[in-house]
Amino acid sequence: MRVGEEAETRRGTLRTGSVLPATEYPTSTVQIFRYSAATWNTHRIHYDKDYAVAEGYPDVLVQSHLHGALLARYCTDWIGANGRLLELGLRVRRFAIAGETLTVLGTVKAVEHLDDAHAAIALELIETRGSDGETCATATARIEIPPDWLASAPTDETPNAGKTAA
Amino acid sequence: MAIDEALIEALEAERGVEHVEELGEISAVLIRRYAAAIGETSPLYSDSAYARAQGHADVVAPPNFIAAVINWGPGAPYERLREDGTEADTHLPGVPAKGVRVMGGGEEMSFKRPVVAGTVVTRTTTLADVSERESSQGPMLVVHYSDRYRDAAGESLLETVRTVLLR
Secondary structure (H helix, E strand, O other), rough: OOOOOOHHHHHOEOOOEEEEEOOEOOOOOHHHHHHHHHOOOHHHHOHHHHHHHHHHOOOOOHHHHHHHHHHHHHHHHHHHHHHHEEEEEEEEEEOOOOOOOOEEEEEEEEEEEEEEOEEEEEEEEEEEEEOOOOEEEEEEEEEEOOOEEEOOOOOOOOOOOOOOOO | OOOOOHHHHHHHEOOOEEEEEEEEEHHHHHHHHHHHHHOOOOHOOOOOHHHOOOOOOOOOOOOHHHHOOOOOOOOOOOHHEHHHHHOOOOOOOOOOOOOOOOEEEEEEEEEOOOOOOEEEEEEEEEEEEEEEEEOEEEEEEHHHHHHHHOOOOEEEEEEEEEEEEEO
């Protein structure tokens, strides 16, 4: 696995304002159908194009939970076995239709030095659709990270410094 | 159309009422299908041997899996489905069977423990609050539901607050 490698390359690099690599997630009608099937989601907006058009959309829509799944995946792919996704707060802003490629980008908004063995970052995530670059979903994530990934010792730059681990 | 005093009263009457549901055992095949649907490639979600080597009892569910399943039962009879295809009585206490359009508005999730295949899950749902908002398509109600998911030992797995939009 690449766990050691990631820990090595990220050591000492993360601070408020750090931008994580963007990741693209393609979507499709088949994916949206399978997601509805796997979650027993019977809402017609996700599989009945005539219904979606009558509702004013160009095609069937990506489920809000699928947006959430992709944003969660962005976090878990990035942290791997080095840490843990603690919290994810999702807001769906605009629809995405089948076939859109969704791009997720994460920015570190705050760092938390919990103790010598524990640290966390607060990430702001933005998910945009490829057709016009509009934002479809935003999220905040809290991820436990190896403390030595942080760029420096505790400083005043941590707006969330008073927040403690659950 | 559907946003009226009677609906607001029905929702207000649900405020704080706890609905406890046994969701049953989370099976490995449900986890694997969910992981496949979202395009997951990590073997943690599909390969039992790999998951065990990582210290888990079996494959692990992707973080928002148990929050994403709309219905854990067989589904309502067709005559009880709403026009939009959603079911009349699942997971939306206070929302009537017909005449309301339901949209997801987002969710706050706090992941307490990994959910592994074989876990028996109980969910407690509570309507936290209701508020009215004007949207471009007329009046809308914003409802927050709290969901607490626990395993058979009572340990917390996941806590969420869902935002549901009604119009």
